[in-house]
Amino acid sequence: MRETETTTLEINGRTREIAAPPNQTLLETLREHGYFEVKSGCEKGDCGACAVLVDGEAVDSCLTLTGTLEGRAITTVAGLKRGEELHPLQAAFVKFGSIQCGYCTPGLIMAAQSLLNETPEPSDEDIRLALSGNLCRCTGYTKVFDAVQEAARVLREEESAS
Amino acid sequence: MTETESWANVNLRQVGRPLARSDAPGKAAGRTRYAGDYTMPNMLHAKVLRSPEASARLRRIDVSKARALPGVACVLTAADLPDRKASTDIPGQTGKKKLATDQQVLVKERVRYHGEPLALVAAETQTIAERAAELIDFELEPLPGVYDPFEAMKPGAPIVTAPDNVVGQHKVRKGDIAKGFAEADEIIENTFRTQFIEHAFLEPEVGLAWVDENDVINIRVATQVIEHFRPIAEAVGVPHNKVRILGALVGGGFGGKEDVTVEIYLALLAQATGRPVRLAYTREDSMFGHGKRHPFVITHRTGFTNDGRITAVKVTITADSGAYVFLSPYVLLYATVAAPGPYRVDNVHVDAVAAATNNMFTSAFRGFGAAQACVAHEAQMDEAAKALGIDRMELRRRNFLRTGDKLVTGHPIESAVWSDECMIKAWEALGERTPDAGPVKVGRGVATYQQSYGRITWLHDTSEAWVGVEVDGSVVVRSGVTDIGAGQVSALGQIAAELLGVGLDDVTIYNSDSAVTPLAGTTTATRGLYMTGNAVRLAAEAIRGRFLARAAREFGVEPGEVDLAESKAFLVDRPDTSMAFKDLVALCASEGVHRSELVMFRAPFTGQIDPETGQGRVHPDYAYGAHAVEVAVDTETGEVTVLKSVGAHDVGQAINPDAVAGQIEGGAAMGQGYALSEELCYEEGRLTTPSFSEYLIPTAMDVPRYQSIILESRSGLGPFGAKGIGEPALTPVAPAIANAVADAIGVRVFDLPITPEKIVMALRRAEAAE
Numbered sequence: 044m045r046e047t048e049t050t051t052l053e054i055n056g057r058t059r060e061i062a063a064p065p066n067q068t069l070l071e072t073l074r075e076h077g078y079f080e081v082k083s084g085c086e087k088g089d090c091g092a093c094a095v096l097v098d099g100e101a102v103d104s105c106l107t108l109t110g111t112l113e114g115r116a117i118t119t120v121a122g123l124k125r126g127e128e129l130h131p132l133q134a135a136f137v138k139f140g141s142i143q144c145g146y147c148t149p150g151l152i153m154a155a156q157s158l159l160n161e162t163p164e165p166s167d168e169d170i171r172l173a174l175s176g177n178l179c180r181c182t183g184y185t186k187v188f189d190a191v192q193e194a195a196r197v198l199r200e201e202e203s204a205s
Numbered sequence: 206m207t208e209t210e211s212w213a214n215v216n217l218r219q220v221g222r223p224l225a226r227s228d229a230p231g232k233a234a235g236r237t238r239y240a241g242d243y244t245m246p247n248m249l250h251a252k253v254l255r256s257p258e259a260s261a262r263l264r265r266i267d268v269s270k271a272r273a274l275p276g277v278a279c280v281l282t283a284a285d286l287p288d289r290k291a292s293t294d295i296p297g298q299t300g301k302k303k304l305a306t307d308q309q310v311l312v313k314e315r316v317r318y319h320g321e322p323l324a325l326v327a328a329e330t331q332t333i334a335e336r337a338a339e340l341i342d343f344e345l346e347p348l349p350g351v352y353d354p355f356e357a358m359k360p361g362a363p364i365v366t367a368p369d370n371v372v373g374q375h376k377v378r379k380g381d382i383a384k385g386f387a388e389a390d391e392i393i394e395n396t397f398r399t400q401f402i403e404h405a406f407l408e409p410e411v412g413l414a415w416v417d418e419n420d421v422i423n424i425r426v427a428t429q430v431i432e433h434f435r436p437i438a439e440a441v442g443v444p445h446n447k448v449r450i451l452g453a454l455v456g457g458g459f460g461g462k463e464d465v466t467v468e469i470y471l472a473l474l475a476q477a478t479g480r481p482v483r484l485a486y487t488r489e490d491s492m493f494g495h496g497k498r499h500p501f502v503i504t505h506r507t508g509f510t511n512d513g514r515i516t517a518v519k520v521t522i523t524a525d526s527g528a529y530v531f532l533s534p535y536v537l538l539y540a541t542v543a544a545p546g547p548y549r550v551d552n553v554h555v556d557a558v559a560a561a562t563n564n565m566f567t568s569a570f571r572g573f574g575a576a577q578a579c580v581a582h583e584a585q586m587d588e589a590a591k592a593l594g595i596d597r598m599e600l601r602r603r604n605f606l607r608t609g610d611k612l613v614t615g616h617p618i619e620s621a622v623w624s625d626e627c628m629i630k631a632w633e634a635l636g637e638r639t640p641d642a643g644p645v646k647v648g649r650g651v652a653t654y655q656q657s658y659g660r661i662t663w664l665h666d667t668s669e670a671w672v673g674v675e676v677d678g679s680v681v682v683r684s685g686v687t688d689i690g691a692g693q694v695s696a697l698g699q700i701a702a703e704l705l706g707v708g709l710d711d712v713t714i715y716n717s718d719s720a721v722t723p724l725a726g727t728t729t730a731t732r733g734l735y736m737t738g739n740a741v742r743l744a745a746e747a748i749r750g751r752f753l754a755r756a757a758r759e760f761g762v763e764p765g766e767v768d769l770a771e772s773k774a775f776l777v778d779r780p781d782t783s784m785a786f787k788d789l790v791a792l793c794a795s796e797g798v799h800r801s802e803l804v805m806f807r808a809p810f811t812g813q814i815d816p817e818t819g820q821g822r823v824h825p826d827y828a829y830g831a832h833a834v835e836v837a838v839d840t841e842t843g844e845v846t847v848l849k850s851v852g853a854h855d856v857g858q859a860i861n862p863d864a865v866a867g868q869i870e871g872g873a874a875m876g877q878g879y880a881l882s883e884e885l886c887y888e889e890g891r892l893t894t895p896s897f898s899e900y901l902i903p904t905a906m907d908v909p910r911y912q913s914i915i916l917e918s919r920s921g922l923g924p925f926g927a928k929g930i931g932e933p934a935l936t937p938v939a940p941a942i943a944n945a946v947a948d949a950i951g952v953r954v955f956d957l958p959i960t961p962e963k964i965v966m967a968l969r970r971a972e973a974a975e
């Protein structure tokens with residue numbers, strides 16, 4: 044059996060020491076530790092279902108080795124929630140009917156959050172580009188675009204209010 | 206009084222509102238557990254070893270090295286299995302004898318398709334299971350195969366399915382075809398080809414099985430059909446009541462999780478090891494692991510008078526069924542019934558055949574044969590309009606079926622046929638025409654369709670549901686229905702909430718567990734809402750009736766004077782006279798008024814159609830609608846951009862308009878992929894496109910903002926006059942796009958997908974001909 048290495052990660056705000064073989068992907072690590080909201084759709088970087096934020100930027104966790112992430116902050120869709128409240132992106136996905144089977148949703152929301160971290164007022168084109176690595180077979184993306192626009196608006200309002 | 210009239214005046218409060226679906230918050234928050242998210246202590250991980258050849262004889266298989274690998278718990282080959290096969294016929298039917306459509310569980314001797322399972326492994330970790338699979342030593346002797354359905358039906362062709370590779374055949378003989386063509390002023394004949402496509406649900410097949418203390422094999426699995434416990438039990442050799450299927454919310458189905466996938470492998474491994482076993486397909490496994498959409502070759506010969514009336518239609522359909530039968534005969538039947546399109550035709554002749562080959566097997570896929578038929582009949586209408594000099598929509602209008610008209614099978618249509626209304630609305634929604642820009646030409650297309658909802662009537666389809674009200678006034682619905690993403694479960698909640706006068710939040714729904722939820726039948730064939738929606742409606746109505754009677758006594762009035770809404774019982778004429786729903790329920794409970802109901806809803810039951818003429822009843826009812834698109838085609842590169850795309854459908858009654866719109870938009874994207882980019886390529890039966898980097902489904906970059914228009918005739922057989930939208934949303938999309946491309950460039954590509962290469966070649970041929 045291969046040796047394991049220990050990597051310190053901050054996952055959804057909690058510091059965790061992860062012991063994993065050196066070739067373990069972040070997707071495998073997260074699911075092994077109960078973060079089942081991170082989905083596997085291809086394990087080849089083709090679908091985006093496994094997307095999480097690493098220091099605020101969306102990455103395909105199936106293509107990222109856990110051992111390379113020492114000290115980094117990981118956020119999954121479950122980590123976006125604000126206590127009992129849904130995050131504005133999550134709430135907008137619910138409100139606009141942007142979720143059907145929901146298997147792509149965690150990845151789509153993380154890709155959208157990554158976009159909004161950089162571009163608070165995205166154009167439709169920005170949204171398309173940011174979500175282009177996330178496949179969704181159910182929705183045709185239309186209601187997803189609507190939800191991202193709405194969440195961007197809510198987040199901007201929150202920003203200007205604070 | 207017909208159902209149409211009775212529903213027209215019903216005043217709805219919960220049904221018809223775009224409520225947030227009950228399953229959405231859990232999915233948004235990442236709290237929803239899919240079948241692949243369940244684990245158990247002491248669980249093993251499984252792997253399937255697949256054949257790298259499409260047609261071969263298994264000469265030898267040696268698993269000793271794999272078995273010896275530390276951490277391997279079990280390796281199974283055909284030699285270790287009971288001598289049983291897996292039935293691949295439609296599950297859950299009671300109305301007819303099953304077809305002889307069995308499939309070997311693991312290859313015993315003959316390999317019939319690329320990817321056919323040779324062995325199963327269960328090990329302590331996934332990595333060990335994969336390594337063990339690699340250590341299995343086997344020898345395959347390639348055998349001559351057949352990869353084309355026409356070749357498969359020639360004398361001397363290699364036999365894939367005895368006796369002659371023909372696995373399905375249907376005919377329609379209606380009117381006098383010779384007379385019809387003699388009356389025609391113009392005859393249009395074309396041949397269309399459609400391709401193998403993949404469902405590409407985002408969640409690959411996955412399941413977890415364990416044997417419990419009662420020797421029941423429990424399988425938690427991503428499936429559209431919990432009734433598969435029956436064929437699974439038969440395949441492993443236990444009584445039906447010793448297999449339990451537990452569903453979970455499913456990460457997409459589209460027909461691809463309609464057949465058994467991982468279940469039998471899991472059952473066998475759990476039985477053999479006595480431990481829980483998990484099997485998760487990789488994306489590549491998934492490409493090999495379930496049946497695809499049938500490629501069709503359709504030749505359409507249509508006669509028209511000069512004023513655009515159809516005089517005769519002759520259609521021949523040849524479908525590639527691949528290496529096993531699965532649902533091919535039924536898919537072919539749907540195509541046969543849909544072949545002439547939503548048009549009135551007196552003289553019809555259809556010959557349809559499905560043949561076995563050594564390609565991947567084909568089975569259910571949203572649209573189920575009617576989608577392929579639509580590709581042909583809608584292109585024919587546009588070609589005819591061009592030849593006759595009649596507007597494309599006007600030509601359709603002159604031929605549309607109307608309510609009460611007889612279908613090609615001779616059975617009259619009982620519900621509303623709003624093809625024209627839908628077509629007009631979809632077309633108008635395209636708005637102002639986008640101008641051409643140099644070599645980029647803009648075109649528009651429309652397509653209409655006829656798609657059944659509900660199962661074939663001689664399968665004698667039923668659905669059961671249980672509704673109950675707890676003492677505190679909260680509501681429980683139990684139904685075996687699986688939710689594959691369209692909001693099946695939430696819609697049932699809305700129906701119960703409507704009839705009991707409570708909110709959707711007050712309803713909890715338990716679904717898809719074959720041991721504890723009443724069997725609802727399958728989530729397939731656009732039947733979920735029609736069948737199970739009706740079962741829930743009937744159960745909730747029964748309880749409602751008892752509650753109204755009790756409340757009426759309390760108020761000293763007749764039950765007809767009382768209504769339930771906003772968690773209250775109140776007098777219709779004097780809403781101030783009311784009592785809280787929970788107080789009414791408590792009263793009923795204290796007096797032993799029955800607060801629950803189990804109901805079976807039955808679809809119309811018939812015998813089979815006449816095999817020689819195709820006359821008789823095939824489906825309960827049909828949905829009608831239209832899709833319109835505007836595309837831009839770069840005539841230099843052949844690149845197609847979909848600029849606008851609008852679906853307009855008569856859904857009878859939308860239970861949740863947002864969910865209906867979601868189906869229409871999702872269908873628009875899936876149909877766009879079918880038309881323009883998706884194709885599973887097989888070379889001598891070998892799949893060469895096993896990943897999402899080769900098999901291209903539409904991304905966020907490829908789609909316009911889809912528009913959806915919902916029409917409500919309230920004339921359907923579903924609850925409150927609903928029809929269905931799951932399959933109809935997809936069916937007209939690809940033909941509308943094909944028609945728009947032809948409109949843009951003036952020539953037609955007859956084979957899907959319409960790739961840039963095919964467009965450039967078609968333009969070059971047209972240029973050379975000039």
Ligand code: FES
Nearest residue numbers: 084086088091105
């Ligand atoms: S699972 Fe990571 S991109 Fe598909």
Ligand code: FES
Nearest residue numbers: 144147179180181
């Ligand atoms: S909602 Fe099913 S894949 Fe996106």
